[in-house]
Amino acid sequence: MAKILFLTLFLLIFSLIPHSFAEIKTLKIISDNRPMILFEKFGFTHTGHVAVAVSSVSVSSNLSPPDPSRLGFFLLSEESLLQVLLEIQQNPSFCVLDSQYTTHLFTFRDLSPPPASSFNHSYPVSIPNEYSLFFANCNPESSVSMTVRTEMYNLEFNGVKDYLPAGQTQLPSLFFLFSLAYFVFLGYWVFACLKNKKSVHRIHLLMAGLLIIKALNLICAAEDKHYVKVTGSPHGWDVLFYLFQFIRVVLLFTVIVLVGTGWSFLKPFLQEKEKKVLLIVIPLQVLANVASIVIGETGPFIKDWVTWNQVFLLVDIICCCAIIFPIVWSIRSLRETSKTDGKAARNLAKLTLFRQFYIVVIGYLYFTRIVVFALKTISAYKYQWVSNAAEEIASLAFYVIMFYMFRPVERNEYFVLDEEEEEAAEMALRDEEFEL
Template identity: 85%
Template sequence: MEVHTEMYNLDNGVKDFLPAGQTQLPTLFFLFSLIYISFLAYWIFTCYQNKLSAHRIHLLMGLLLLMKSLNLICAAEDKHTIKVTGTPHGWDVLFYMFQFIRAVLLFTVIVLIGTGWSFLKPFLQEKEKKVLMIVIPLQVLANLASIVIGETGPFIKDWVTWNEVFLLVDIVCCCAILFPIVWSIRSLKETSKTDGKAARNLAKLTLFRQFYIVVIGYLYFTRIIVFALRTIAAYKFQWVSNAAEETASLVFYVVMFYMFRPVERNEYFVIDEEEEEVALAALRDEEFEL
């Protein structure tokens, strides 16, 4: 005996195979993909206009925007196809593929920016390489757990275990990417008083402190606030957590790309004599410690 079962909502007489709280997701993801495509076009234009100040990290940042755009396009098509037909028809494979590349690139870019690679120094120290060697394999495991969680449910064996693995790995990755930023802050703090470039180093120190706060805020919002929204939101408003997560991600990308954009005269690195004297005085009183 063969049995075919369908579960759907009726929207003005049209079948909608997505849950009531997710039916807005195709439009939401598509709109955000357009924003990121526009962002990518502007980033390419900025890098071209300031090609003498562009570094390898800026190319990776552009690649990150491309992967994020493709990830959102595939997410929109995946949800739209499920909404219309009830099955993803292969779009889920593309979605998970670009999600994996995007996640690995995001953590890699944050680590490399945190070390100052390519725009402050052309190499990575051994401890910084070890962070990357830890983060990338963990992201592979986290994405594997995400696929299992997304494509199955509590009815399979070890589903709860996969959730715990994903949560643990995600926390470890979030903590690991903060170390290079802390190391850069401490290194700049130690060298600021000895290399004769106090103002320039103080400006860089301020930049990395701000970046540290931005990363902490982004991780806190997307890992705690979004999780809380998914938990407390009514079933018809489950899409709100996705909207909040994508909005927070967009704000983080805009702030990070603005802070480390390629420009001819970066306000963090171009200092005059008066600012140098002020910085020397500030460094004498500087007691900041992470």
């Protein structure tokens, strides 16, 4: 029963993995007793190949000597997942290696010549699809140690290897184009700040820094994917990518919190509760980025991979909720202030601005966390790049709207109003108070 629950949960989690981290990898398995180990998930074309090399293999068992034919590697497609689950549920002692729905590669019986413990072979993928590479151990009470080198690729028309999955081979160009868009955006922002020097505040400089980091993050992402595509290894670009991603995410959440509190352009200092939000969000983002690096660099073969995914998801949800509170506090404060300071129109305009910003932030978080995830899950493996494009389009739109709403201008439409607008605003506020 424990085996059935483990495999069922494992395969369900496997079905939710949205994309792969494909490249040439060398992994070490040490005394692992899991019945199934997931290594890679890759989208193959009709010219796909998978190469697996194992060495330093040793198997220990608490019961009878392990059967080498009950330990081996296989490929499993998304479509075959439910059938394999059904077979396991119907027969608790069923070995996945015997399933007709799996693509058999080799077992430890093929390790030759005995008693050598190494194997190296490449297999063509005849049917285009998205497959996951698994190792199965159907020997009860046994553990395996080995070094595994995996290599998955598709051949282009000129015979060159493409190490990115079929649905991600467009990503280097996609990320590069968006980096250019952000550099153009940065140029316009610098021009706007220079044109309105008297209206520039510290928050505007911080926003400029956010654009620089976002553009650099996309360039590193493009280079990372490019080198993986042509060589199977990121050549160090993944380190820069994770560095700028960490700075970018922390800076983005910080800017949203500071803009939401009105810091710098409405008030020079943060209140204690607003400082506490930053003290919560920033350390949590550090933890989230650590989890992201573990997820991206190790892959699903490690035992704690699912746990790190859960940590990342939980921390991201907490941070998304936390950054909403300062905006709500600003809306509440402006509503209260508008009743007492005699500047109804100005406060109503500010109130309208922060309400709009609140809606924009909620929409951005919903789209990038829910809609993008749904696209990754439901999109055909050949179109995985669409979810990346949707996420970058949504991010660019959010940046443009936020920067436009809080741009440096001498006569801000929200903060400079005439007497007629003042009278109209007083009536609107009285009507709003009456409705409440």
